[in-house]
Amino acid sequence: MGPQWDDLRVFLAVAREESLSAAGRRLKVDPATVGRRVARLEADIGAPLFVKSPSGYAMTDAGQRLLVHAVRIEHSLEEAAQEMAGSGGGLSGQIRIGAPDGVANYLLPQVCARISRDNPDLEIQIVALPRVVNLSKREADLVIAVSPPSAGKLTVQKITDYKLHLVAARWYLRNAPKIDALDDLKDHVVIGYIPDMIFDKELDYLNETGVERVQLASNSASVQFNWIRGGHGIGIVHDFALPSARGLVKVLEDDLSLTRSFYLIRHADDRRLERMNRFAAALCDGIRAEVAKLEASA
Numbered sequence: 001m002g003p004q005w006d007d008l009r010v011f012l013a014v015a016r017e018e019s020l021s022a023a024g025r026r027l028k029v030d031p032a033t034v035g036r037r038v039a040r041l042e043a044d045i046g047a048p049l050f051v052k053s054p055s056g057y058a059m060t061d062a063g064q065r066l067l068v069h070a071v072r073i074e075h076s077l078e079e080a081a082q083e084m085a086g087s088g089g090g091l092s093g094q095i096r097i098g099a100p101d102g103v104a105n106y107l108l109p110q111v112c113a114r115i116s117r118d119n120p121d122l123e124i125q126i127v128a129l130p131r132v133v134n135l136s137k138r139e140a141d142l143v144i145a146v147s148p149p150s151a152g153k154l155t156v157q158k159i160t161d162y163k164l165h166l167v168a169a170r171w172y173l174r175n176a177p178k179i180d181a182l183d184d185l186k187d188h189v190v191i192g193y194i195p196d197m198i199f200d201k202e203l204d205y206l207n208e209t210g211v212e213r214v215q216l217a218s219n220s221a222s223v224q225f226n227w228i229r230g231g232h233g234i235g236i237v238h239d240f241a242l243p244s245a246r247g248l249v250k251v252l253e254d255d256l257s258l259t260r261s262f263y264l265i266r267h268a269d270d271r272r273l274e275r276m277n278r279f280a281a282a283l284c285d286g287i288r289a290e291v292a293k294l295e296a297s298a
Contacts (some may be wrong), residue, residue, distance in 0.1 A: 003044050005077070008070045010037040011049060015067055016139055018056035072269070092121035095279055098140030100203075102221035103262065103287075104128035106241040106294075108144075111286035115279070122279075142280060143265040144287075146202040155270075157280075159262040160288045163239045163295060164205060166251040169231040173249070179234075182209050182255055189233030191216045191224050202260055205236040209256060240294035250298075262287065 003011075013023035013034070020031040020038075027034065042049050049063035059067065099108060104126050112124045127140050148156045173179070177187040190213065192206045197219040206214065216227050221238070228235050229245040236258065242248055264284055270276045 003041055003066075005073065007037050007041040007044070008066075008073060010034055011041055011063075011066065012070050012074065014038060014050060014057055015059055015063065015070075018058065020057065071267075090121055091115075091119040091275055091279055093275070094123040094125065095142075095276075096125040096127060096140045097142055097144065097283070098127045098129060099144040100146060100221065101128040102238055102241065103144055105222050106238065106244060107287055107290050111283065111290050114286060115282050118282075141266075141270070141276065142283075145263050145265055146200050146260055148263050149265060153268045155266045155268050157264045157266075157284065159264050159284045160291050161259050161261050162291050164236050164258040164260065165239060165253055166209075166234060166256055167228055167237040167242065167248050168234040168251050169229055170247050170249055172231040172233065173251070176234075179251060182252060185209055185211050185234070189215045191227045191233040191235030193217060193224070194219050205258060208258065209236075239298040240291050242298040243294050 010023065010027065013026045014020065017023045017026060020034045024031040024034045038049065045062065045066065047062035048060050049066060050057040051060055052058075097108065097112070105128065108126050112126065116122060116124055144159070148158075168176075176189075177184065179185070179188065190206070190211050192211070192214040193203060194217045195214070198204050199219075216224075216233055218224055218227075221241075224235050225237055225241055225245070227233060228237060229248055234251060236256075237248070242250075264280060266276065266280065
């Protein structure tokens with residue numbers, strides 16, 4: 001007799017959370033039960049599926065192979081549920097979005113709130129991480145990224161372009177050295193990413209300024225933004241974030257204007273799910289409209 005779906009569901013939770021306790025919270029069962037179910041599945045399979053390490057539970061080669069089949073079964077069940085429910089009503093169930101913290105903080109809250117208002121039975125979760133979200137482990141159902149992936153069984157859709165500029169608080173500029181050219185940045189407190197923690201080359205904004213030293217650095221765009229709006233220095237900010245804080249002004253706008261893009265990344269198999277297609281369309285439309293509105297106000 002092959003693995004049962006209930007055991008595969010536990011396996012998927014551990015694979016995604018890399019922890020028995022976190023998997024238990026997701027499934028609303030105690031960690032000991034999760035451990036017993038994994039052990040039972042390993043006995044059925046005849047091979048260990050996880051190896052415990054200091055950082056959590058990592059999948060073995062057998063676990064990686066089983067993951068492919070478990071996700072396929074999960075997709076089939078979702079597709080069947082969607083067909084049985086019909087596609088005429090509102091969206092329902094849970095959908096998890098992975099995104100860098102800039103878009104997660106300044107765009108997704110209002111976009112997802114509007115989608116939620118129109119679909120009250122839908123549960124939307126935003127995973128804001130300063131790294132690439134792992135779709136293969138189903139850390140999220142879909143991901144917003146700043147560059148398209150180069151590998152994997154994924155579908156990629158460009159959502160929209162967005163702009164970034166050097167920004168500082170007015171009160172910082174009143175007391176700081178004059179800034180007439182990019183070379184003058186050497187006389188200022190520069191805020192940006194931690195160089196060795198930039199997880200996507202598209203985020204290496206300061207590389208285009210010639211700045212070699214970042215006095216205040218964080219792997220979070222939101223932490224950088226809070227430093228800048230607090231008047232602690234100058235840095236590069238998304239134009240769509242500017243309306244959320246008063247007293248910020250663009251600096252050297254004619255010398256430095258960056259354009260980047262957002263991409264929606266999904267599992268290729270999700271294209272068969274009408275529910276996911278409808279949510280993806282609403283999400284992309286909402287992000288485009290929100291970026292256009294906020295940039296017009298910046």
